Amino acid sequence: MSRKSLPERKDIPLELTWDLTLIYPDSDAWEKDFICLDELVKGFNAYRGKLSESAVILNDAIAALDNMERLLEKLYTYAHLKHDEDTAEPAAKSLENRASGKAAAISAECAWFEPELLAIDDKKMQSMLSEKVLAFYKPSIEELLRAKKHTLSEKEERILGALSDVLSSPAEIYESLTDADLRFPTVRRENKDKVELTSGNYIKFLESSDRKVRKHAFKAMFSSYKNIINSCASTMDGTVKKHVVSARLRNYPSALDKALFADELPRELYTNLIESVHRHIPELTEYLKFRKKKLKLKKLDMYDLYTPLAKRDEHVYTYKEAQETVLKAFEVMGEEYVATVKRAFAERWVDVMECRRKRSGAYSSGCYDTVPYLLLNFNGTLNDVFTLAHELGHSMHSYFSHKHQEYHYASYPIFAAEIASTTNELLLHDYLMKKYADDPAMQSTLLVHLIDEVRACIYRQTMFAEFELDIHELREKDVPLTADLLCENYYKLNDKYYGGAVKADDLIRYEWARIPHFYYNFYVFKYATGLSAAMKFAANILSGDASLKEKYYSFLKAGDSKNVLEILKDAGVDFINYPVVDDALKDFGKLVKQLKKVL
Numbered sequence: 159m160s161r162k163s164l165p166e167r168k169d170i171p172l173e174l175t176w177d178l179t180l181i182y183p184d185s186d187a188w189e190k191d192f193i194c195l196d197e198l199v200k201g202f203n204a205y206r207g208k209l210s211e212s213a214v215i216l217n218d219a220i221a222a223l224d225n226m227e228r229l230l231e232k233l234y235t236y237a238h239l240k241h242d243e244d245t246a247e248p249a250a251k252s253l254e255n256r257a258s259g260k261a262a263a264i265s266a267e268c269a270w271f272e273p274e275l276l277a278i279d280d281k282k283m284q285s286m287l288s289e290k291v292l293a294f295y296k297p298s299i300e301e302l303l304r305a306k307k308h309t310l311s312e313k314e315e316r317i318l319g320a321l322s323d324v325l326s327s328p329a330e331i332y333e334s335l336t337d338a339d340l341r342f343p344t345v346r347r348e349n350k351d352k353v354e355l356t357s358g359n360y361i362k363f364l365e366s367s368d369r370k371v372r373k374h375a376f377k378a379m380f381s382s383y384k385n386i387i388n389s390c391a392s393t394m395d396g397t398v399k400k401h402v403v404s405a406r407l408r409n410y411p412s413a414l415d416k417a418l419f420a421d422e423l424p425r426e427l428y429t430n431l432i433e434s435v436h437r438h439i440p441e442l443t444e445y446l447k448f449r450k451k452k453l454k455l456k457k458l459d460m461y462d463l464y465t466p467l468a469k470r471d472e473h474v475y476t477y478k479e480a481q482e483t484v485l486k487a488f489e490v491m492g493e494e495y496v497a498t499v500k501r502a503f504a505e506r507w508v509d510v511m512e513c514r515r516k517r518s519g520a521y522s523s524g525c526y527d528t529v530p531y532l533l534l535n536f537n538g539t540l541n542d543v544f545t546l547a548h549e550l551g552h553s554m555h556s557y558f559s560h561k562h563q564e565y566h567y568a569s570y571p572i573f574a575a576e577i578a579s580t581t582n583e584l585l586l587h588d589y590l591m592k593k594y595a596d597d598p599a600m601q602s603t604l605l606v607h608l609i610d611e612v613r614a615c616i617y618r619q620t621m622f623a624e625f626e627l628d629i630h631e632l633r634e635k636d637v638p639l640t641a642d643l644l645c646e647n648y649y650k651l652n653d654k655y656y657g658g659a660v661k662a663d664d665l666i667r668y669e670w671a672r673i674p675h676f677y678y679n680f681y682v683f684k685y686a687t688g689l690s691a692a693m694k695f696a697a698n699i700l701s702g703d704a705s706l707k708e709k710y711y712s713f714l715k716a717g718d719s720k721n722v723l724e725i726l727k728d729a730g731v732d733f734i735n736y737p738v739v740d741d742a743l744k745d746f747g748k749l750v751k752q753l754k755k756v757l
């Protein structure tokens with residue numbers, strides 16, 4: 159559908175829009191709560207300077223903080239959802255601005271809380287924590303205290319705080335360099351039309367079945383990065399240096415240890431992931447060799463990895479068909495799950511259609527006092543059906559965690575954020591594989607979809623994770639990260655993962671410069687662990703063993719009630735004592751064998 163033919167929001171049937179009156183009947187009700195918020199802030203700030211007086215006071219202060227944040231989240235959720243319906247609508251835009259402005263002001267005004275809590279003398283704190291009145295908040299306070307040995311004096315913290323903006327300059331320079339200043343040449347499409355290459359349309363070129371088009375786009379992309387590679391090396395070096403120095407200043411053994419501290423993840427989780435993937439490179443090589451054969455190529459290059467091996471599913475799904483399909487796929491989860499998804503449809507938690515000025519993409523969003531809404535831009539492709547299943551996974555995770563946890567422990571940690579969503583995609587995959595058991599074309603489409611997802615999320619992201627670790631360790635030995643060094647390291651790593659089947663164009667050495675995630679401080683490994691966990695959960699659910707399914711529910715219900723690795727372990731995915739990633743990659747090997755049979 160072209161932009162011009164998009165409908166106006168008012169022309170979309172009501173049943174295909176979300177019902178925000180479930181939060182506030184109208185904006186007057188929002189305004190009333192907005193005024194109440196100020197009272198709650200004042201109430202909380204009255205505890206300033208008093209936290210150490212008694213366990214009762216400390217308990218009341220945290221409860222007051224919770225009440226304030228809880229209302230703020232409700233106000234913000236309504237405002238941002240309203241704004242996303244029509245991003246140009248001034249009234250909603252103003253609500254959104256006021257909510258986010260208020261959030262920033264409150265966070266500055268209430269910044270005294272953590273330092274004051276951490277400053278309480280250890281003995282005094284231990285005696286307060288032993289009192290019954292603090293039992294509920296004890297785990298959460300202990301979580302904060304864990305950071306004490308990495309917290310500096312008030313004066314030092316103030317200095318670092320004032321410098322934090324300055325220290326993010328390298329990342330900001332990288333962003334403006336690559337988003338705003340960097341221009342790519344034009345490349346030829348299949349029909350010989352010339353189009354300007356952009357970061358956004360690059361993948362479309364790589365998906366072309368015309369090899370010349372793919373190669374041309376690849377060369378154009380990385381020659382452009384080659385031209386700015388020294389600047390990219392400087393911004394990368396600056397960012398890595400920032401991570402390393404800040405880990406040293408705060409008494410962490412390394413930058414990686416600092417990055418894993420918040421989720422209490424052990425270093426082995428990260429290094430085991432890399433080792434597991436190394437062990438299973440042969441399965442990747444087997445897939446890539448098969449790809450080369452199927453594409454009838456003499457030599458496989460990095461730009462041959464995205465062109466589809468199987469025909470696309472051309473069927474256009476109506477939204478009703480998509481709903482029925484995911485409901486069928488979720489039947490294996492049992493009645494409560496299906497009933498809740500049906501409720502989401504009936505009570506209009508979903509904003510379905512694309513319309514003018516609506517936020518693009520798809521997400522699940524909400525808070526403790528709202529239902530977990532879903533925003534879609536549904537166009538009827540098979541991918542859109544998978545997106546519906548994915549976002550419903552997020553929403554059901556929120557729904558069950560909110561239902562079974564108190565507000566304070568309800569929101570699940572980032573490490574677990576993509577697991578329920580991906581598990582749903584895998585359940586849908588399994589359902590469709592069975593439904594189309596006699597349709598080899600559809601089977602191969604589905605298999606290639608999943609195989610490429612594992613390749614992209616587990617193999618590729620782990621290669622990124624390994625690169626990230628390598629360059630931080632070099633910096634920790636005070637080795638400057640020059641363009642040559644970064645390119646050489648990246649090229650060798652690429653060869654380690656892909657070299658068994660791919661003869662890579664030399665320009666691939668510049669690829670690291672194109673990945674913004676390297677500025678996120680050890681984030682990408684979560685894609686690999688997330689999909690590995692989801693594969694295990696989906697297998698457990700589909701095994702038919704009711705106790706394994708119950709365990710998965712314990713994950714959905716757990717929110718942030720304890721350490722995330724313990725939540726996962728109790729739910730059946732033990733990252734520390736069990737080869738979760740190895741199992742996922744063994745399954746990858748099986749999928750490849752299956753594909754060979756079908757194609």
Ligand SMILES: [Zn+2]
Pocket residue numbers: 548552576579
């Ligand atoms: Zn997601």
